[in-house]
Amino acid sequence: MSVTTNGKSILQTDKATIRFGGLVAVNELDCAVKQGEIYGLIGPNGAGKTTIFNLLTGVYEPTSGDITINGTRVNGLKPYQISRLGVSRTFQNIRLFPSMSVLENVVTACHRHSKQTLLDGIFRLPRYFKDEAEHRKFAMELLEIFDLAKYKDEGGTSLPYGNQRRLEIVRALATRPNLLLLDEPAAGMNPIEQENLTGLIKEIRDRFKLTIVLVEHNMRVVMGVCDRIQVVDYGKSIALGLPQDIKNDPKVIEAYLGD
Amino acid sequence: MSSLVKSLIFGIIVIALLYIVNAMMSSTGFFGAGIDDYSARLLVFIGINIILATSLNLINGFTGQFSIGHAGFMAVGAYSSAYFTVTYGRQLESAFSSLGELGATSVILLIAVVIGAIVAAVVGLIVGIPSLRLRGDYLAIVTLGFAEIIRIVILNIDAVGGATGYQVPGYANFLWIGIFAVITVVVVHNIVKSDVGRALISIREDELAAEAMGVNTTRYKVVSFVISSAFAGIAGVLFAHYNKFLSTNDFQFIKSFEVIIMIVLGGMGSMTGAIIGAIVVTLLPELLRQLSFIQVPFIQVGSSGEVLLSSIPLDSLRLVIFALILILTMILRPQGIFGTKEFGLNWLKRPRKESAGAETVGDSEGTPIAQQKEAKRLTSEEEDQ
Numbered sequence: 001m002s003v004t005t006n007g008k009s010i011l012q013t014d015k016a017t018i019r020f021g022g023l024v025a026v027n028e029l030d031c032a033v034k035q036g037e038i039y040g041l042i043g044p045n046g047a048g049k050t051t052i053f054n055l056l057t058g059v060y061e062p063t064s065g066d067i068t069i070n071g072t073r074v075n076g077l078k079p080y081q082i083s084r085l086g087v088s089r090t091f092q093n094i095r096l097f098p099s100m101s102v103l104e105n106v107v108t109a110c111h112r113h114s115k116q117t118l119l120d121g122i123f124r125l126p127r128y129f130k131d132e133a134e135h136r137k138f139a140m141e142l143l144e145i146f147d148l149a150k151y152k153d154e155g156g157t158s159l160p161y162g163n164q165r166r167l168e169i170v171r172a173l174a175t176r177p178n179l180l181l182l183d184e185p186a187a188g189m190n191p192i193e194q195e196n197l198t199g200l201i202k203e204i205r206d207r208f209k210l211t212i213v214l215v216e217h218n219m220r221v222v223m224g225v226c227d228r229i230q231v232v233d234y235g236k237s238i239a240l241g242l243p244q245d246i247k248n249d250p251k252v253i254e255a256y257l258g259d
Numbered sequence: 260m261s262s263l264v265k266s267l268i269f270g271i272i273v274i275a276l277l278y279i280v281n282a283m284m285s286s287t288g289f290f291g292a293g294i295d296d297y298s299a300r301l302l303v304f305i306g307i308n309i310i311l312a313t314s315l316n317l318i319n320g321f322t323g324q325f326s327i328g329h330a331g332f333m334a335v336g337a338y339s340s341a342y343f344t345v346t347y348g349r350q351l352e353s354a355f356s357s358l359g360e361l362g363a364t365s366v367i368l369l370i371a372v373v374i375g376a377i378v379a380a381v382v383g384l385i386v387g388i389p390s391l392r393l394r395g396d397y398l399a400i401v402t403l404g405f406a407e408i409i410r411i412v413i414l415n416i417d418a419v420g421g422a423t424g425y426q427v428p429g430y431a432n433f434l435w436i437g438i439f440a441v442i443t444v445v446v447v448h449n450i451v452k453s454d455v456g457r458a459l460i461s462i463r464e465d466e467l468a469a470e471a472m473g474v475n476t477t478r479y480k481v482v483s484f485v486i487s488s489a490f491a492g493i494a495g496v497l498f499a500h501y502n503k504f505l506s507t508n509d510f511q512f513i514k515s516f517e518v519i520i521m522i523v524l525g526g527m528g529s530m531t532g533a534i535i536g537a538i539v540v541t542l543l544p545e546l547l548r549q550l551s552f553i554q555v556p557f558i559q560v561g562s563s564g565e566v567l568l569s570s571i572p573l574d575s576l577r578l579v580i581f582a583l584i585l586i587l588t589m590i591l592r593p594q595g596i597f598g599t600k601e602f603g604l605n606w607l608k609r610p611r612k613e614s615a616g617a618e619t620v621g622d623s624e625g626t627p628i629a630q631q632k633e634a635k636r637l638t639s640e641e642e643d644q
Binding site for chain 1: 262266450454456458464471482
């Protein structure tokens with residue numbers, strides 16, 4: 001395995017818990033994601049995986065416990081503030097900007113690194129043109145890598161499903177993250193697309209020096225791409241380890257197949 | 260640099276055209292060509308309505324936050340600037356008398372516009388910060404409420420005439436109203452095409468995704484609301500100084516709805532839509548007056564219960580017809596005349612390209628891809644709800 005971890009945790013949760021009324025959706029979750037690794041988060045339906053993502057990205061605030069990203073405690077920060085710490089994500093049910101073209105979707109995500117101000121835009125000052133040109137160039141480079149450049153003027157949501165998922169990854173990358181959270185990237189893909197995705201995830205990790213956390217149902221993808229896997233069930237962590245260990249863990253088998 | 264030259268040429272042409280039209284409105288006319296007072300007034304109101312519709316489109320159409328309190332901010336701009344010109348107008352007129360009458364009134368009007376815009380923006384900020392935490396219907400109700408509060412407060416300020424109305428010096432003319440209409444359109448267009456504009460549109464498209472991409476959605480909603488309010492204030496200033504008389508009745512919620520109708524009719528999120536909407540909503544009820552030569556049968560029930568068949572000229576039903584046209588437009592084209600699309604020069608080029616590609620990119624029934632996109636967009640919207 002070509003894991004470039006140096007042992008430093010980029011993402012850490014310490015007894016992170018969230019309750020919705022009487023329901024404990026995530027229960028004292030501990031995890032530590034090392035820099036540069038691809039970390040899989042798996043579990044049966046309703047185990048709380050997406051809720052964990054929403055905790056990490058600030059959509060929800062943990063009821064108790066701590067979440068630390070890049071050394072900053074992020075409890076109670078808003079999603080855009082967490083995005084500024086270098087965290088980006090995709091969504092389980094694709095959330096592209098429907099009326100925007102493929103290119104516009106990506107350029108919009110360059111917002112975080114935009115240097116133009118409102119006045120630059122209104123008066124079309126030189127900085128506006130320079131900034132726009134930079135965004136467009138950067139976005140086109142990203143689209144080129146994902147082989148989407150030829151669709152740049154098409155509506156983002158008019159692309160085939162697999163390409164929409166890839167576009168969402170491109171958009172997430174346009175915020176120049178160091179931690180990328182992928183929520184079921186293989187959902188709805190056919191076996192060939194899944195195969196390509198596995199290669200793609202590894203490639204973007206190496207190319208953009210990313211740490212990737214992914215939630216996934218598809219075992220083939222998870223086993224093929226993850227360096228380490230954590231299994232959650234009923235909001236609790238039940239196993240953590242290398243893919244081959246997880247595969248044979250009796251607790252994991254029980255959670256998936258029932259007792 | 261070439262873009263600077265281009266915008267300079269554009270500006271000069273626009274001002275020249277507006278100047279000619281403005282001259283035609285004067286009693287002497289422009290080389291014999293004149294515009295009567297009735298048409299002149301309609302043109303002025305088209306200008307003011309373009310400012311209102313374009314600015315409301317920024318918050319409603321592009322940012323997707325449904326505000327229906329635009330008349331309130333218009334009132335704030337109108338009354339605050341009118342208070343300024345009524346109080347200091349005479350003194351300033353003599354102070355700037357060296358500029359000639361037109362020069363002096365123009366300078367005072369510009370100061371009034373700045374005052375109206377700033378006061379309306381500040382009120383927009385105060386109203387916007389608490390309101391924009393709400394979404395959809397709730398935001399609409401709250402903005403409507405705030406607009407009425409503003410109106411009632413003004414109604415109770417005796418310094419600006421209270422219920423008796425307020426006499427205002429007539430500093431505004433078509434030239435200035437036209438210039439500000441163009442400025443509004445250019446500014447809103449430039450905002451929409453900038454980084455800020457993309458942030459605003461991303462909020463409309465998917466707020467959660469926008470946040471995740473690093474857009475401070477609350478901040479941008481407020482920014483958009485404040486800019487929108489400032490331009491509503493400018494429209495108010497121009498209205499006040501053209502109409503020469505202010506009454507709070509001019510700023511009732513019906514005025515807010517009128518602006519909403521303009522942008523919904525034209526297409527929310529389309530610059531050209533807002534402009535066309537403003538023109539149609541201003542002109543259509545007036546054009547329907549021309550129908551007076553058509554007599555329609557009219558059934559009346561007399562006081563003793565007898566049924567009388569008489570006939571009335573069709574123009575007396577013009578508001579009914581206007582309403583029917585609006586209803587029909589919404590049934591046949593719910594996204595408005597333009598949807599979120601723009602009319603521009605490249606529209607004239609595009610159809611050819613599309614029809615050439617339609618065979619390959621359309622589906623088996625030959626539906627053009629643009630229509631498929633539209634249909635897809637509509638169905639995905641339904642799913643979201």
